[in-house]
Amino acid sequence: MRLFIAIELPEQARNALVGLRCDIPGARWVPREQIHLTLSFLGDVDDDGVTRLTNRLSRIHVPAFTLRFGESGCFPDRRRPKVLWVGLEHELRLLDLAAKVHVAVKDCGIELEERPFSPHITLARIKMPKPGEADIFLDRHIQKKLPSLAVREFILFQSRLTPEGAIHTPVRSFPLAA
Numbered sequence: 001m002r003l004f005i006a007i008e009l010p011e012q013a014r015n016a017l018v019g020l021r022c023d024i025p026g027a028r029w030v031p032r033e034q035i036h037l038t039l040s041f042l043g044d045v046d047d048d049g050v051t052r053l054t055n056r057l058s059r060i061h062v063p064a065f066t067l068r069f070g071e072s073g074c075f076p077d078r079r080r081p082k083v084l085w086v087g088l089e090h091e092l093r094l095l096d097l098a099a100k101v102h103v104a105v106k107d108c109g110i111e112l113e114e115r116p117f118s119p120h121i122t123l124a125r126i127k128m129p130k131p132g133e134a135d136i137f138l139d140r141h142i143q144k145k146l147p148s149l150a151v152r153e154f155i156l157f158q159s160r161l162t163p164e165g166a167i168h169t170p171v172r173s174f175p176l177a178a
């Protein structure tokens with residue numbers, strides 16, 4: 001199973017993020033129902049690995065928290081904007097949760113890219129970006145007010161790749177502490 005671990009966003013937040021879409025040639029906007037905050041991308045994991053992982057993830061203890069949106073940006077940079085995203089303020093409990101998820105995944109023998117966690121929500125991908133193409137998106141974001149989000153759980157998702165795009169299905173959700 002191709003897996004990733006993420007925080008699902010409430011409808012209201014997803015609607016607000018959809019409101020940031022703008023006309024950029026070649027941009028593929030993430031479908032509204034798929035907008036999420038990735039904590040960790042695992043790739044392919046076998047059935048035994050999934051069982052170990054769900055046991056291990058269910059032992060993570062982090063209290064529920066609230067997230068506030070931060071600045072928007074693009075990867076790798078404005079000259080080559082391949083991924084357009086909205087960032088989140090660096091809430092300590094989010095960083096704690098991401099670190100604990102990372103350790104749990106590694107404890108299960110699953111290899112991870114050793115990239116530092118950079119909290120962001122991907123809204124669009126551009127295959128062949130041109131310099132400055134994301135500027136309209138980055139400017140639009142400055143003018144909009146986004147709601148804060150209450151985070152009460154994190155979710156292990158399966159991602160199936162199809163010619164029409166990825167299909168994300170929740171495998172199991174893990175409630176945060178009250």
Ligand code: 2AM
Binds near residue numbers: 004121
């Ligand atoms: P991101 O774009 O928000 O960083 C599910 O595929 C999620 O896992 C994607 O939305 C992507 O989140 C993240 N991800 C990280 N590395 C990935 C990779 N190598 N392949 C696919 N998705 C990856």
